[in-house]
Amino acid sequence: MQAVKTSLTRLLGIRVPIVCAAMANGANAQTACHIQVEVTRGGGFGFVGAGFSTPESLRQDFDFIRSSFPDRGNKPLPVGYGFIGWLLDKNEDSAKQLLDITIENNVQAIWLAFGTDIHRWIQHVRTSSANARAHHKPLIFVQVTSVEEALVAANEWKVDAIVAQGTESGGHGGASAPSTFTLVSEILAALPQDGAAPAPPILAAGGMATGAQVAAYLSLGAAGAVLGTRFLLTPESAYKPAQRAALLAARGPGATVRTMALDTARASFGWPPNIDGRGLNNKIVDDIEAGVDHATIQARCKAATEAGDSSYMVVWAGQGVSLMNEIKPVKDVMVELHTDLVRQLQKSRRLLQEDS
Ligand SMILES: Cc1cc2nc3c(=O)[nH]c(=O)nc-3n(C[C@H](O)[C@H](O)[C@H](O)COP(=O)(O)O)c2cc1C
Structure with a gap:
């Protein structure tokens, strides 16, 4: 070609x-x-x-x-x-x-x-x-x-x-x-x-x-x-099957979000000021917005990751995922x-x- x-x-x-x-x-x-x-x-x-x-x-x-x-x-x-x-x-x-x-x-x-x-x-x-x-x-x-x-x-x-x-x-x-x-x-x-x-x-x-x-x-x-x-x-890709399936299913303008919620869920701290991350918008983001305490969110994220439940996993993704x-x-x-x-x-x- x-x-x-x-x-x-x-x-x-x-x-x-x-x-x-x-x-x-x-x-x-x-x-x-x-x-x-x-x-x-x-x-x-x-x-x-x-x-x-x-x-x-x-x-x-x-x-x-x-x-x-x-x-x-x-x-x-x-x-x-x-x-x-x-x-x-x-x-x-x-x-x-x-x-x-x-x-x-x-x-x-x-x-x-x-x-x-x-x-x-x-x-x-x-x-x-x-x-x-x-x-x-x-x-x-x-x-x-x-x-x-x-x-x-x-x-x-x-x-x-x-x-x-x-x-x-x-x-x-x-x-x-x-x-x-x-x-x-x-x-x-x-x-x-x-x-x-x-x-x-x-x-x-x-x-x-x-x-x-x-x-x-x-x-x-x-x-x-x-x-x-x-x-x-x-x-x-090193993504787990559940993460890939979530990427395939992601559609529409609200499918992804820029947020610090996903870093909070995996206790990844230390990013420079004004840096956040875009990933699939899921229950982690809902819980952060609802004010659930961070230790609970981290425990839920760990359990969901082990269980392959993408609704509470960190799945980084750009807006192009809809296509x-x-x-x-x-x-x-x-x-x-x-x-x-x-x-x-x-x-x-x-x-x-x-x-x-
Ligand atoms: C899972 C994942 C991990 C990333 N890790 C890094 C990284 O280690 N260093 C970096 O400079 N950018 C990182 N990025 C951002 C990419 O360099 C790039 O800017 C981005 O993937 C481009 O957008 P797209 O995902 O919509 O194609 C990462 C992106 C994703 C999706």
Whole structure:
């Protein structure tokens, strides 16, 4: 199938400007990597969510990823690793160890998000990769939720790519982020892609389920699209069957909600100010709103998770979930997205007519 060329595909050497989001969910290491390996094989690029990784789980990951991409020689491993800033901040030594293992394994890119001191970790990656035996300096991707953050990332930190995450997105994100369409438009206006000063490629993230939506962001000027939730509806996903079934059943504007309720239910505290998360709107949210005490909610959530009762489980999901109708292998999701993207771009081209 036809390749789609953008500044992102040139940067990464890929054929399809579709990126699997870094999604930390504390899953078994190799389950977490299966999705990313298949996204890369499908022509896109996969970021493994390493927010809760340990040195041991990283080593297991790399054994698996290396065996998935044999004979790379000195070329970087065609996957990225995503870290969460505030979790790195908790313990400097262990953070550096995790980043260094990732760098030594010659990954193509590192993604950073959700921290008040992201620059510190960018500097560490740059210094450490200059000293390491790695043959390649990982590209730096930073996820932002406002135009101000994008300007700092581009102009001060000189990152290689910016992920513009809008309010529709699943999982954690900016509590006051605008829609993805508005955010990407604002960032493109502030960082013109064809201006005199070189600007990093801008990737749109949040709420996408189809290749046609990806095409819309490319037409707007984005260099690529990041999808997270879509890859949770796959057999490779670490989500439990009950969570996947809940994603399939989710419909309508109220199906998901941005809230801190889901973090409260899993006692996950420490997120930076103004970050909350989007997930399926369920009985957890009702109980928080009704003022049920947090210990009770946490106990109910734990019991429901063990029992596979999705009505009281944390199920992160973006607003695009309403358009997701099928659980199928990542490979097939990539074929569908790629085909739909190419078809939509061809259709858009037909909108142009020569003046007669
Ligand atoms: C289960 C889940 C876990 C996520 N974990 C992370 C993470 O570890 N780091 C991060 O930067 N973003 C994380 N995100 C947000 C994604 O990077 C991305 O912005 C989002 O998935 C895009 O929206 P979509 O899910 O609607 O496609 C997560 C999203 C989900 C759904």
